[in-house]
Amino acid sequence: MSDASHAEEMKRHVKIYQRVFFALAVLTILTVSVSYLHLPIIYAMIIALLIAISKSSLVASFFMHLISEKRAVFLVLTFTLIFLIAMFILLIGSYYEQEGVFLGGH
Amino acid sequence: MDIPYTVTPRPDTGVYNAKLGVWLFLASEVMLFGGLFSAYLFLRLAAPAWPGELVGHTYHHASEVLNVPIGTINTMVLITSSVTMVMAWASLMMKQFARFKLFLGSTILLGLVFLIIKAFEYHEKFSHHMFPAESTFLAVYFTLTGLHALHVIGGLIVNSYFWGPGSKMWQTQPERFTNRIEVAGLYWHFVDIVWIFLFPTIYLL
Missing domain, CATH: 1.20.5 (Single alpha-helices involved in coiled-coils or other helix-helix interfaces)
Known part of the structure; x- marks a missing residue:
């Protein structure tokens, strides 16, 4: 150019x-x-x-x-997003499990 | 021996090494702040009231405790600093070194303004005996905004180096220096993005 x-x-x-x-x-x-x-x-x-x-x-x-x-950067970001979502699901899931939402109210 | 791929892209990744390195670092930063955000959500879901009771009063909105107009001004300050940062890089791409100095200098000044406003907010809280140990709300507020402020300080140190002694590289290796400013910018914009999420979730909701 x-x-x-x-x-x-x-x-x-x-x-x-x-x-x-x-x-x-x-x-x-x-x-x-x-x-x-x-x-x-x-x-x-x-x-x-x-x-x-x-x-x-x-x-x-x-x-x-x-x-x-470039693709390499998006690859890094895709993995980051997957791990981030997994972390949120685990933490919030543990809260609702403790509240008995998943296990029918223990 | 020279460090490889500081200017030209590495054939297998398609980007120069520093760029991929900084993106990997930012990925770890996403997990750091993501962990704290999820802890915030967890604590808030379990809280009977939010912000709840603080030094003898019960509050129903975070905006009754935190100063929203000042938070808004700080949001604008940080957004503006992101624009001046990308303009500093664009100036180097256009080979305008004086303009680069002006824009990166503005970025540094705006970062300082952000920290001064933040310090004023902290002082306001402390003078009303609002300390991190007083309540879950305050613990979340000080942890998240405090870690963010540390990141701003880190960015200021790096940017100040590139504005001052580090800028000598422009004379000898202009392309490499331009890339350094690009990756310093990636970090600075990330710090801006963190604030973009912090401000509404802590001050407004």
């Missing part, structure tokens, strides 16, 4: 970064605004997590360049 077209490409990136910044700011204001509605905890939790996932996806995709990353 020539230096000129390379610079053009980077200018395009910079414009995307500005848009992502704007989106992150809007989503932050949105998540704070929703919290003032004092919705039932389950709805509040779903909305807050959806917004947090959207924001982190934007950061990961554009600032961390995952949108154009």
Whole structure:
């Protein structure tokens, strides 16, 4: 790639970064605004997590360049996600088991 | 002997070594914070009330204990620092070293602002006798935000090195230096993502 077209490409990136910044700011204001509605905890939790996932996806995709990353990185992330979900299931599962949800109320 | 694949991608992974190394490190960080988040969820499910009783008062919303406007400002500060970080890298890609200094310098300053605001929040809590040992809510709050703040401090040290003495590498090995800034950025953005989850789950829910 020539230096000129390379610079053009980077200018395009910079414009995307500005848009992502704007989106992150809007989503932050949105998540704070929703919290003032004092919705039932389950709805509040779903909305807050959806917004947090959207924001982190934007950061990961554009600032961390995952949108154009190589397979090896995704392999690492796939394993991470599997272990993370397994850890949550084990911990939360142990709570409900103790409460007797799985074993019919011991 | 030179360290291999600091600039060119390694043929079997497709990325330069430092990038894969930092992603592996971030994977371990995901498990560290993930473990604490799942502990938080576990403790909260079992709690009769949240935040519950604190120094003689009963609270029903975390926002009655924590300062949401200040938390929101800190969220914006960290998001802005993520943008300046990626702009610092983009400046190096465009061979604009002065601009890189400006953006990385801004990232460092914003990181410091975040820590000052956080310290102010901690001071506010301590002055009301709200210490980690007082309640489960406060233990969770101080553990998660404290570990996050330590990560911000770690990032500041690395970024300050690359802004100062470490930036000499730009004169001799510009591509290698650009990659160093990219992976330092990966870490900084990860710290931002952790806060993106911490802020709503601790302050707002």
